[in-house]
Amino acid sequence: MxxxxxxxTKNHEYLKPLGDGTALIGITHYAQEALGDVxxxxxxxxxxxxxxxxxxxxxxxxxxVSECYLPSDGEVLEANGELEAHPEFVNEDPYGKGWMxxxxxxxxxxxxxxxxKAYEIHVVxxxx
Amino acid sequence: xxxxxxxxxxFDWHKSHGANLxxxxxxxxxxxxxxxxxxxLAVVSLAGLFDTSHMATLxxxxxxxxxxxxxxxxxxxxxxxxxxxxxLTDGRCVYGAFLDEYGNAIDDSLVYKIIDGExxxxxxxxxxxxxxxxxxxxxxxxxxxxxxxxDQLGKIDIQGPASIKVMAKILxxxxxxxxxxxxxSAKGHFDPASTLAGQVQLADGTPMLLSxxxxxxxxxxxxxxERAHTVKxxxxxxxxxxxxxxxxxxxAARDSLRTGAVLPLSHQDIGPWTFIHHPWxxxxxxxxxxxGFTKAFHGSAALEKASDAPYTLTFVGHDLxxxxxxxxxxxxxxxxxxxxxxxxxxxxIGRHEGKIFSIASPEKPAGLAIKGLxxxxxxxxxxxxxxxAVEIKDGKRAIQVVIETDVRPDRTARKAxxxxx
Numbered sequence: 001m002x003x004x005x006x007x008x009t010k011n012h013e014y015l016k017p018l019g020d021g022t023a024l025i026g027i028t029h030y031a032q033e034a035l036g037d038v039x040x041x042x043x044x045x046x047x048x049x050x051x052x053x054x055x056x057x058x059x060x061x062x063x064x065v066s067e068c069y070l071p072s073d074g075e076v077l078e079a080n081g082e083l084e085a086h087p088e089f090v091n092e093d094p095y096g097k098g099w100m101x102x103x104x105x106x107x108x109x110x111x112x113x114x115x116x117k118a119y120e121i122h123v124v125x126x127x128x
Numbered sequence: 129x130x131x132x133x134x135x136x137x138x139f140d141w142h143k144s145h146g147a148n149l150x151x152x153x154x155x156x157x158x159x160x161x162x163x164x165x166x167x168x169l170a171v172v173s174l175a176g177l178f179d180t181s182h183m184a185t186l187x188x189x190x191x192x193x194x195x196x197x198x199x200x201x202x203x204x205x206x207x208x209x210x211x212x213x214x215x216l217t218d219g220r221c222v223y224g225a226f227l228d229e230y231g232n233a234i235d236d237s238l239v240y241k242i243i244d245g246e247x248x249x250x251x252x253x254x255x256x257x258x259x260x261x262x263x264x265x266x267x268x269x270x271x272x273x274x275x276x277x278x279d280q281l282g283k284i285d286i287q288g289p290a291s292i293k294v295m296a297k298i299l300x301x302x303x304x305x306x307x308x309x310x311x312x313s314a315k316g317h318f319d320p321a322s323t324l325a326g327q328v329q330l331a332d333g334t335p336m337l338l339s340x341x342x343x344x345x346x347x348x349x350x351x352x353x354e355r356a357h358t359v360k361x362x363x364x365x366x367x368x369x370x371x372x373x374x375x376x377x378x379x380a381a382r383d384s385l386r387t388g389a390v391l392p393l394s395h396q397d398i399g400p401w402t403f404i405h406h407p408w409x410x411x412x413x414x415x416x417x418x419x420g421f422t423k424a425f426h427g428s429a430a431l432e433k434a435s436d437a438p439y440t441l442t443f444v445g446h447d448l449x450x451x452x453x454x455x456x457x458x459x460x461x462x463x464x465x466x467x468x469x470x471x472x473x474x475x476x477i478g479r480h481e482g483k484i485f486s487i488a489s490p491e492k493p494a495g496l497a498i499k500g501l502x503x504x505x506x507x508x509x510x511x512x513x514x515x516x517a518v519e520i521k522d523g524k525r526a527i528q529v530v531i532e533t534d535v536r537p538d539r540t541a542r543k544a545x546x547x548x549x
Contacts, residue, residue: 036148036380037165039448039473039500058524060449062164062380062473065525091163 001029001120003095007071007109008119014095015071015113017105022077025101027059027068029094030123035061038090043079043100050074052110056101059090072110074103136181137282137358147378153253155182158378165475165500167381171344172476172488172536174373175288177365178382180343180350181358184256184278186249188263192270193247200226200266201239202403204413204423209312216241220313221339224411225394225403226251226259227427231434233403235259236394236411238341240314242324248337250350252394254278266426281318282358286365287348287385289488289540290372292548295338295349297368300329305338306545314339318352330364343382345389345539347548387503388474388536390442397469397505402430402437407505438507440469443518443529444484445502448473456522458506466508468520475500477536489538502527503535 006014012031016024032038040060050056056070080099083089090098114122133156142149147158158179160167170176188197198205203224207213216222221240225233235255240248251259256278264274286294296302305315305328316328316337325335337352353361366376383393390407392398398406406412412431413422421428431437456468476487478498485492492498506520516531540548 036160037163039165039475062160062384062475065450065452067524 002116002123004116006095007113007115008122009069009071009113010122011069013068013071015109016095016099017109022102022104023072023074023109024099025056025068025071025103026094026099027090028119031066032091032094032098035059035063035066037062038087041080041083041087041090041100043083044076046076046079048076049106050076052112060087068100070101070103071113072103073106075106076101077104078102134182134279136179137355138179138181138362141359141362142179145376147376150379152379153182153255155253157182158376160378160380161376164378164380164384167375167377168384168475169487170373170375171288171346171377171381171385172486173289174375175286175290175294175348175369176344176375176377176381177362177369178285178287178377179362180283180285181281181355182253183283184251184253184259184276185281185283185352186251186256186260186263187275187277188247188249188272189245189275190270190272191245192267192272193245196263196267196270196272197239197247197249198423198425200263200426201237202227202412202425202427203239204421205239205241207413207422208410218243219315221341222312223408225398226262227403227425227431228262229427229430231402231404231427231430232400233394233398234262236392236398238339240339242317242322255394280355282353282355282361284351284353284358284362284365285342285344285348286351286369286374287342287344288346288374289548290369290374291348292545294365294369294372294374296549298330298364300331300333306549309340309545311542312341314341318354320354330361334361336361340545342541343389343391344385345391345536345541346385347540347543347545383470384472384474387470387472387505388477389539389541390533390535392440392505393470397440401507402434403427404431404434404437405439405511407440407442436509438466438509439511440505440507441512441531442505442533442535443503443520444532444535445527445529446479448475448500448502449525449527450502450504451520451522451525451527453504456520458508459519459521460512460516465510465518466506468504468522469507470504471502471520472504473500474503474536477501477503484532484535484537486536486538488540501535502529
């Protein structure tokens with residue numbers, strides 16, 4: 001449920017480093033399950049430079065509209081255009097077809113991000 | 129302090145079938161199983177099954193039961209059925225509300241006439257005790273009993289065009305049950321001692337009260353059974369419905385379906401404010417000219433004096449995006465005019481050149497991709513004409529919506545039952 005090659009925010013975004021100074025950003029399996037059917041995803045323009053913790057988009061589900069925050073400083077290289085026609089990819093495959101942004105990492109990766117183990121503990125404690 | 133939440137008889141079934149549970153009116157209820165969107169769509173095109181055992185049922189019976197309800201309830205029971213305003217006869221039910229002395233809604237309700245001197249009143253979750261107390265207080269020496277059956281019954285709603293075929297498979301005598309069963313009528317009884325108990329039974333003889341009504345705008349039934357039979361009836365329907373695509377549904381789909389059917393939610397769209405500008409004027413016993421009421425009832429004096437009562441109006445957006453109704457306001461030409469009461473997405477509708485079509489619309493344009501439309505209710509100080517464009521805005525988002533009198537077209541609730549067999 002929480003791949004070891006990703007790092008996580010307490011707000012349930014993930015960052016998946018691709019090894020070439022870029023990373024994929026999305027929301028976690030736990031987040032998509034809590035939201036329910038994702039029906040609309042709003043993403044930023046390519047080229048935008050953003051800081052860790054900055055709002056990069058919104059995910060609208062049947063239940064609510066939630067903001068997504070960037071896990072680490074970066075510049076938007078690509079936004080997943082497939083999500084416009086298929087927002088359900090966020091539910092079906094959050095770490096694969098449901099990715100949201102590809103960013104160019106600026107500086108080192110945010111040290112506050114959690115590894116898979118620490119994120120799992122965070123999720124369990126939040127559910128209690 | 130967290131209070132212990134109540135469970136319906138189907139709680140274990142919901143849990144073992146993957147339901148996401150939420151607190152609603154003192155109960156832990158399914159909000160959705162796998163997908164609220166698919167559940168909503170299933171009810172519009174196939175069938176869905178809802179556990180509504182959290183709703184409360186009252187018995188009002190005795191020589192003066194009619195007189196008491198005529199005083200407490202907002203419908204004139206002598207003139208409320210059909211276009212001709214016929215009296216409420218055995219086996220018919222009507223929608224209305226119970227008001228306090230200020231004309232504010234205590235709760236909305238369906239009132240059923242079972243037989244002379246025997247009425248059934250269905251109210252919202254956790255409202256059984258409160259409404260029973262209110263009605264009993266108004267009895268004032270009348271020969272009538274009010275009994276709150278909260279948590280003594282199971283209630284299951286089967287809704288959607290395949291509902292009739294599903295029920296036909298499990299009822300002992302479906303032809304007789306479906307014969308002369310108009311919208312807002314009922315047959316049978318959950319109490320085996322009732323003289324009506326033989327009218328509607330499962331194949332094994334389990335009696336039920338079957339009401340041709342619901343809260344989705346689609347054709348279907350509300351079933352009332354003794355609490356001990358709830359799981360058995362539910363499982364029989366699930367098994368019979370499999371071949372028809374019947375889907376268990378949670379409260380999220382129920383909320384979006386009722387919003388698309390312009391059905392207000394008590395304590396959200398109607399509530400502790402003057403109950404005079406309801407989206408459905410028939411909820412009050414207006415004279416044909418609309419200049420007064422055809423009877424006096426508890427709260428009517430306050431309604432007659434009300435001069436600045438708010439309006440509950442329905443709206444539809446241009447795409448599926450919504451706002452957070454809990455802190456959203458309504459703007460007309462930039463000026464704040466009211467608050468948002470409900471904002472949901474009816475996933476079964478879309479717009480084409482401004483006109484709304486449903487996935488069930490026979491004349492929907494070929495190739496129209498239906499993704500859903502935001503819709504809901506607002507509370508404003510003065511009436512707005514249908515077609516008026518307003519803006520609704522929460523802290524983050526502003527969307528343009530249009531005041532409408534209807535939302536999801538081509539609903540099936542009122543169609544003849546034989547067309548579904």
